Amino acid sequence: MHYPINLKLSGRHVFIIGGGRVAQRRVDTLLKAEARITVIAPALTDRLAQDAAAGKFRHISDFYRPGVINALAEEYGEWPRLVIIATPEESANRLAAEEAHSKNILVNMAAPPMEESDFIVPSHIQRGQLLITIATGGLSPAFSRFLRLQLEKSGLEEFADFLRRLSPLRRRVRDEIEPEKREQFWRGVLTEELASLIKARKFDSAEANIEYALGHFGIKP
Numbered sequence: 001m002h003y004p005i006n007l008k009l010s011g012r013h014v015f016i017i018g019g020g021r022v023a024q025r026r027v028d029t030l031l032k033a034e035a036r037i038t039v040i041a042p043a044l045t046d047r048l049a050q051d052a053a054a055g056k057f058r059h060i061s062d063f064y065r066p067g068v069i070n071a072l073a074e075e076y077g078e079w080p081r082l083v084i085i086a087t088p089e090e091s092a093n094r095l096a097a098e099e100a101h102s103k104n105i106l107v108n109m110a111a112p113p114m115e116e117s118d119f120i121v122p123s124h125i126q127r128g129q130l131l132i133t134i135a136t137g138g139l140s141p142a143f144s145r146f147l148r149l150q151l152e153k154s155g156l157e158e159f160a161d162f163l164r165r166l167s168p169l170r171r172r173v174r175d176e177i178e179p180e181k182r183e184q185f186w187r188g189v190l191t192e193e194l195a196s197l198i199k200a201r202k203f204d205s206a207e208a209n210i211e212y213a214l215g216h217f218g219i220k221p
Helices: 021-032 046-053 068-076 090-102 141-152 156-176 179-189 192-199 203-216
Strands: 013-017 036-040 058-060 082-085 106-109 123-127 130-134
Touching (some): 021 036, 082 090, 090 106, 123 141, 130 156, 156 179, 156 192, 156 203
Parallel strands (some): 013 082, 036 058
Antiparallel strands (some): 123 130
């Protein structure tokens, strides 16, 4: 079983070795995470080439060569938070993984040898700040995609929209309710009734329910 984690990458270096479609998908997600991306590949997809020309990431137009991770880390003054490897050359992929692992850098293998990978990138849905990831422990990536499609039909937009209204209420709970009582508060508030109101986009009523519960805890508006 894998350990679930969401990794903060804002302002941190990520190296991607390979410039094909898999690298393109990784770059799309990493740009949203505000990572500092370096792609090492002799050629890029058309869209990656456009993004590189626009300055969205640095492109080193070359094949992976042993020592390049160390050299870039020395240039940048810090090690990358992770290295993503996605080339069709298994021997080069293995060498890149070995170099990264020698410096205790997290490695994601998007191409063989998959056993060198430290983690998998799960199927995910993102709506604003709401991020839901789906993984099957490597048993069936296709089933992960299937589940993602099913969840996308289930009204996540409404929950993502309400999340923005929930944030200031959460701050009040954090500031005004004792830590040992916060779980009790949220268990009493996050009910099927609240979910039904959110799905119906009755956000004012949902917020009023939470305000009412806050009042029971002696917290004034």
